[in-house]
Amino acid sequence: MAYPLGTVRTLLDTDHVTPATRQALQERLDKQPDWQGLTLRFFTPDEAELLKQLTARLLPQPADREQIDVINPVDHRLAHNESDGWRYDVLPADPDAWRMGLTAFQEAAQAQFGKPFTQLDSPQQDQLIGQMQQGTATGASLTALQSKHFFEDMLAELVSLYVSHPLAQEEMGYVGMADKPRWDRIGLNELEEREK
Amino acid sequence: MTTYSTNDTVDAVVIGTGAGGAPLLARLAMAGLRVVALEAGAEKDPKTEYATDERAQEFLFWNDERLSAGENPLAFGSNNSGTGVGGSTLHYTAYTPRAQPDDMQMRTEFGVAADWPMDYHTDIEPYYDELEHFLGISGPSDYPWGPKRKRNYPLPPLPLNGAAQLMQRGCAELGIRTSPAANAALSGRYYQEGVGWREACTNRGFCQAGCSIGAKASMDVTFIPLARAHGAEVRANAFVTTFDRDTQGRITAVVYVQDGQTYRQKCRNVFLCAGAVETPRLLLINELANSSGQVGRNVMAHPGLQIWGEFDEDVRPYKGIPGGLISEDTHRPFAGGSADFAGGYLLQSIGVMPVTYMKQLARGRGLWGPALMEAMSRYNHVAGINILGDGLPYDHNYLELSDELDARGLPKPRVYHTDGDNEKKMNAHAEVIMRNIWSAAGAKNVWAFPRAAHIIGTCRMGHSPDEAVVNANGQSFDIPNLYISDNSTFPSSLSVNPALTIMALALRTADRFLKSGE
Ligand SMILES: Cc1cc2nc3c(=O)[nH]c(=O)nc-3n(C[C@H](O)[C@H](O)[C@H](O)COP(=O)(O)OP(=O)(O)OC[C@H]3O[C@@H](n4cnc5c(N)ncnc54)[C@H](O)[C@@H]3O)c2cc1C
Ligand code: SF4
Numbered sequence: 001m002a003y004p005l006g007t008v009r010t011l012l013d014t015d016h017v018t019p020a021t022r023q024a025l026q027e028r029l030d031k032q033p034d035w036q037g038l039t040l041r042f043f044t045p046d047e048a049e050l051l052k053q054l055t056a057r058l059l060p061q062p063a064d065r066e067q068i069d070v071i072n073p074v075d076h077r078l079a080h081n082e083s084d085g086w087r088y089d090v091l092p093a094d095p096d097a098w099r100m101g102l103t104a105f106q107e108a109a110q111a112q113f114g115k116p117f118t119q120l121d122s123p124q125q126d127q128l129i130g131q132m133q134q135g136t137a138t139g140a141s142l143t144a145l146q147s148k149h150f151f152e153d154m155l156a157e158l159v160s161l162y163v164s165h166p167l168a169q170e171e172m173g174y175v176g177m178a179d180k181p182r183w184d185r186i187g188l189n190e191l192e193e194r195e196k
Numbered sequence: 197m198t199t200y201s202t203n204d205t206v207d208a209v210v211i212g213t214g215a216g217g218a219p220l221l222a223r224l225a226m227a228g229l230r231v232v233a234l235e236a237g238a239e240k241d242p243k244t245e246y247a248t249d250e251r252a253q254e255f256l257f258w259n260d261e262r263l264s265a266g267e268n269p270l271a272f273g274s275n276n277s278g279t280g281v282g283g284s285t286l287h288y289t290a291y292t293p294r295a296q297p298d299d300m301q302m303r304t305e306f307g308v309a310a311d312w313p314m315d316y317h318t319d320i321e322p323y324y325d326e327l328e329h330f331l332g333i334s335g336p337s338d339y340p341w342g343p344k345r346k347r348n349y350p351l352p353p354l355p356l357n358g359a360a361q362l363m364q365r366g367c368a369e370l371g372i373r374t375s376p377a378a379n380a381a382l383s384g385r386y387y388q389e390g391v392g393w394r395e396a397c398t399n400r401g402f403c404q405a406g407c408s409i410g411a412k413a414s415m416d417v418t419f420i421p422l423a424r425a426h427g428a429e430v431r432a433n434a435f436v437t438t439f440d441r442d443t444q445g446r447i448t449a450v451v452y453v454q455d456g457q458t459y460r461q462k463c464r465n466v467f468l469c470a471g472a473v474e475t476p477r478l479l480l481i482n483e484l485a486n487s488s489g490q491v492g493r494n495v496m497a498h499p500g501l502q503i504w505g506e507f508d509e510d511v512r513p514y515k516g517i518p519g520g521l522i523s524e525d526t527h528r529p530f531a532g533g534s535a536d537f538a539g540g541y542l543l544q545s546i547g548v549m550p551v552t553y554m555k556q557l558a559r560g561r562g563l564w565g566p567a568l569m570e571a572m573s574r575y576n577h578v579a580g581i582n583i584l585g586d587g588l589p590y591d592h593n594y595l596e597l598s599d600e601l602d603a604r605g606l607p608k609p610r611v612y613h614t615d616g617d618n619e620k621k622m623n624a625h626a627e628v629i630m631r632n633i634w635s636a637a638g639a640k641n642v643w644a645f646p647r648a649a650h651i652i653g654t655c656r657m658g659h660s661p662d663e664a665v666v667n668a669n670g671q672s673f674d675i676p677n678l679y680i681s682d683n684s685t686f687p688s689s690l691s692v693n694p695a696l697t698i699m700a701l702a703l704r705t706a707d708r709f710l711k712s713g714e
Contacts, residue, residue: 028251084257088264163572176515182398182399188507
């Protein structure tokens with residue numbers, strides 16, 4: 001069950017939320033997405049455009065609210081060469097893996113449709129996405145295993161960033177950030193007042 | 197607070213402050229030794245600096261890159277190891293079952309792995325008892341499995357959340373016994389030596405992202421304050437890189453980097469407690485303590501297959517201690533003829549935080565587009581169960597240094613992990629049982645997430661210097677003033693979560709060291 005738009009914003013103003021939690025979420029809410037890519041440090045403008053279209057297919061957001069930006073956080077991480085602690089040995093270091101993976105989308109689009117990925121229609125894009133995920137995209141200069149692992153890593157990172165956003169959380173029906181009072185009604189079908 | 201100069205020759209330097217380091221640090225300090233702990237991670241105040249937010253808490257994880265190889269590559273970072281004063285206990289789920297005696301006799305019973313070079317009843321059990329009372333473990337008064345305990349758990353079990361109730365329902369239907377689990381989180385306020393009163397768990401369900409109220413018995417609110425109260429010094433952000441040695445090969449100082457500066461702490465003894473990846477890595481980088489050739493070998497991980505399902509009920513998987521319920525009826529499933537593998541496993545109910553769940557769903561089911569958004573919208577109806585099984589060591593599973601350097605200029609570790617026949621059979625056996633439980637409990641859209649948890653065994657203990665890196669006291673066969681105390685010394689992986697046993701071994705190592713009078 002989704003909560004109405006604005007639920008988390010309202011909750012953050014109450015004393016149900018500890019200062020550390022409020023600060024983390026408020027910063028994320030306040031951050032203005034940079035759709036022009038002006039502050040990008042790692043992705044080239046072409047890569048950013050490709051990624052924008054790709055994320056629109058992977059994570060189709062409700063159109064009637066501000067859009068959650070998952071591209072800038074990835075850009076920031078790669079520009080600063082930050083890791084999440086591991087990578088598949090068959091892939092190169094994350095910055096190279098992302099370049100290689102995005103290039104593979106373009107190569108496959110060219111080979112199969114004779115156009116860049118960004119000029120394909122949605123069904124064509126979805127078809128290529130499925131092939132990259134299965135490791136079956138012809139024209140892409142990745143091994144099948146690399147293609148599968150890159151796609152899995154990319155999807156996991158984008159989804160994590162998306163779900164970390166308070167707007168996505170209220171749509172999931174999640175209000176666990178109301179962390180100050182105890183949770184006593186924790187069994188099946190039991191809800192606290194602040195969860196209703 | 198006591199501090200030492202790097203020129204003071206302290207009695208012991210402890211490297212790493214997790215489950216293996218902190219209890220030992222406290223024990224040595226309480227015996228009046230002059231001890232310094234060097235911890236690569238930071239020290240934060242959970243009460244003011246921990247957010248109930250997974251992304252904001254990523255600083256708890258060991259995020260230096262490791263290379264995962266083999267057919268079942270291990271996920272590190274948030275799935276595996278932590279950093280900070282308190283180590284991985286800062287983000288452990290606090291599930292603290294005891295091992296059973298036969299867990300330590302896998303070679304005798306099945307001819308696999310290695311027996312533990314010690315006796316369960318005299319060497320381990322007394323420490324379990326001590327730890328359960330010191331940490332304030334909440335658990336049931338009659339636990340159905342394993343040897344009868346000397347004393348009850350000091351606190352009653354934590355309340356069952358939705359996932360635990362569902363597992364109870366499904367298991368009851370199938371005649372599988374269950375029990376509220378033992379958790380190192382307080383079901384009531386608890387007075388603790390060296391610390392004072394710790395507050396009860398507020399059922400916030402965020403143990404894996406750190407406990408902001410001190411209810412969870414992580415090392416930063418238990419053994420570390422105790423150690424400090426007895427004069428231990430803990431230095432945070434201190435990354436150990438190498439050692440100075442004398443002509444006999446004994447270590448004379450530990451070399452570490454803190455805020456870009458290199459320091460050498462003089463010492464008589466070293467306790468290496470950096471976890472089952474960093475401990476062998478440090479030894480391999482420095483070509484130390486490896487005359488057995490076993491440093492980095494015997495990588496084991498616990499088969500940790502998870503089964504997820506969606507229920508009609510409102511589950512709200514973010515509430516309550518995540519691992520509320522346990523069954524050890526599958527501890528030796530071959531005994532009833534239903535299994536054909538060595539060892540066994542436990543069953544655990546699991547609550548889950550939203551980002552962790554969706555990340556696993558992305559990896560495990562590969563959903564994207566409208567199907568992904570659909571699955572996301574059903575988060576509140578999700579519950580899981582998983583196993584924790586005995587994973588065996590194989591020649592093909594090991595840790596080595598790669599030739600890629602990290603930001604510190606040190607070689608990144610590469611870890612090979614491929615399930616053997618035993619793990620495959622165990623997972624297959626468990627998948628059937630868990631699917632049956634979930635279907636009896638009313639689950640829909642059930643899916644399996646294959647996974648392995650914890651890394652174990654990379655500096656094995658044993659009787660002989662030909663086969664092991666350390667002896668039963670944790671002492672290196674090659675360098676007499678070097679000891680290891682962490683998950684790397686386990687000769688077999690056990691069919692239970694490791695932290696309680698790591699702490700028990702840590703206390704034992706400290707006691708043996710003190711007795712030897714070194
Ligand atoms: C998400 C999650 C949930 C878990 N839940 C449970 C559970 O419910 N029950 C259970 O029993 N276990 C659980 N575990 C496992 C448990 O946390 C670990 O097994 C245990 O903490 C390992 O102890 P250790 O002493 O070997 O290493 P750690 O606790 O990881 O401590 C090692 C310390 O050494 C430091 N270090 C490393 N290298 C250096 C260096 N070069 N210089 C200085 N310091 C260094 C690290 O920063 C770290 O603080 C869980 C683990 C994870 C990841
Ligand atoms: S569930 Fe309890 S022990 Fe775990 S983090 Fe929350 S308050 Fe702490």
